[in-house]
Amino acid sequence: MNASIEARATRNLITFFTSKMLSSLGFTVFSFGISLYILSMTGSALSFATNMVFNVLPRAMAAPFAGYVADRFSKKRIVVLSMAGITLSVVVLIIYTYAFGMSVAAIYTITAIFSTIGAFNGVAFSSAIPSLVGKDRIQKALSFNQISYSIGGIGGPVIGGMLYGFVSMEVFLIAMASAYFVALILEASMDFTLFEEKKSTKKEKMLESMKQGMSYLKGKPIIKSLLWMNVWINFFSSAISVGLVFVLVQTLSMPSQNVGFIQAAGAIGMLIASVYLSVRSNMENPVPFIRRASTMVCLFLASLSLPLFFEMSMQNAVIIYICIMFCLSAMNICTNTPIGVFIQRSVEDRYRGRVFGLIETVSVGTGPIGALIFGALFDFIDARIIFISVAIILATLLWYYLGKVTKYQALEEAK
Incomplete structure (x- = not known):
């Protein structure tokens, strides 16, 4: 260059x-x-x-x-x-x-x-x-x-x-x-064509073009597996956004300022993880990194139930939840960002808009659906059971799709 x-x-x-x-x-x-x-x-x-x-x-x-x-x-x-x-x-x-x-x-x-x-x-x-x-x-x-x-x-x-x-x-x-x-x-002021790939100027009707985008995804099993991972991460993240506030306010009766400190810890964890990834060298094969980070996400998700198993002071509960949310949010970034990089590198420029349009729909849509479902569940089921169950189910799904990604990578290398 x-x-x-x-x-x-x-x-x-x-x-x-x-x-x-x-x-x-x-x-x-x-x-x-x-x-x-x-x-x-x-x-x-x-x-x-x-x-x-x-x-x-x-x-x-x-x-x-x-x-x-x-x-x-x-x-x-x-x-x-x-x-x-x-x-x-x-x-x-x-x-x-x-x-x-x-x-x-x-x-x-x-x-x-x-x-x-x-x-x-x-x-x-x-x-x-x-x-x-x-x-x-x-x-x-x-x-x-x-x-x-x-x-x-x-x-x-x-x-x-x-x-x-x-x-x-x-x-x-x-x-x-x-x-x-x-x-x-x-x-x-930005140059959007600096690294742009040449693509066909063939005109297509919108519906036909969107069908071609779906067909392209079907022919890319690695991208499809990563997209499913994104779906499940967004869906089960609703258990955190809904359940954590419910537990802190309703179960532990924490004052609003303590809830604010815990949520701020999550934002700081995201920031530090993002800074780390911005200075880290590019990952040639991010799958092992994603596997480790996603496993930690599930472990920290399950650990949200720990303060509910023991009697402890309000101060100790706040400290524990601050640490958990800091680590959970950081590991979530360490999972999602490499997945995004993988998808960006794998999708051809002429299909990238349609693929990311689908990702946007899925990412935005699954959050509210998950919030409604988990909002109802937390009213009737013990929060400890929900956090642990969600962690186990999410870990199983993520490992399943990562296994498929690894298998498809091996098949592509063998060709």
């Missing part, structure tokens, strides 16, 4: 990280303010949950179409236009709020718009990573992407907490619009 391309790839990587961090911070600050605003305005958990549905459902439904569009048209154009659409939507909401005041209906509408347009932005950006930074930098790019989300997850509530109660909702919206506008400028 010559020095000019090396410098442009490094610039793309830094710009990618900065734009993702700004958009993540902007959205997290906005989400924090909106969540408190809805609860204070309506006093209804149902209204809050309804906003979550508007955030998830449109994105899951739009992702397959976003995948087709990403494979059919310029990824840079899609990324820039979608970010411009999101920024403009915030500006329109600011004008509406000044003119008529904030309303729950307006919040639901803007959330649905963000979710739909965000699907196109997310799928196009994910499928463009190898073209932006090259296959040798995919691991670093995905780690940087996770670092940006971790910074948003940690810094967003802090900034939002400082602003809420002291400034108006319009200020939250202006902060979000500013972050997105700067991200838009950065994304427009």
Whole structure:
């Protein structure tokens, strides 16, 4: 690689990280303010949950179409236009709020718009990573992407907490619009064709193109196995997001500040693991690393039940859960990031949008389904039984699919 391309790839990587961090911070600050605003305005958990549905459902439904569009048209154009659409939507909401005041209906509408347009932005950006930074930098790019989300997850509530109660909702919206506008400028400056592979310009109807994407996946058993791993990890992660809060608040009667410390430990674990992977050398064969990390995920998941087996002080329970969540979140990143790298390297450029559109739909869709199922289970079944059972089932599934990946790798090497 010559020095000019090396410098442009490094610039793309830094710009990618900065734009993702700004958009993540902007959205997290906005989400924090909106969540408190809805609860204070309506006093209804149902209204809050309804906003979550508007955030998830449109994105899951739009992702397959976003995948087709990403494979059919310029990824840079899609990324820039979608970010411009999101920024403009915030500006329109600011004008509406000044003119008529904030309303729950307006919040639901803007959330649905963000979710739909965000699907196109997310799928196009994910499928463009190898073209932006090259296959040798995919691991670093995905780690940087996770670092940006971790910074948003940690810094967003802090900034939002400082602003809420002291400034108006319009200020939250202006902060979000500013972050997105700067991200838009950065994304427009990126070279999306630096490592782009030449592909056929043959025109296809959308339905036929999406069928070809599915057929491509069927012919790639390694990618299909990794996708199933992603499905089950997302599904069973709902047991953590739902069950942990339930146990801390209902079973152990922890004050909210202790719950916040435990959740912050998870965000810090994700951040440190992402930084580690960003500086670690590329894994030629990530399967052994994924196997070790996923095994640790299941062990730490089962260990969430440990404080429930023994009588202990509140302080000791908080310390134990902080340690568990730190390690569990770190190992989760060490599992998901290499899987993402593996998929990015294995999928051909002309199919990458459709594949990542499917991944987006699956990833976004399985979370709420899992939350509903585990939300019901924790009301009727002992949390200890659920945590241990989920850990055993998840470990069995992950080892099964990793075994299939290893077998298919051996068959490909033998050809």
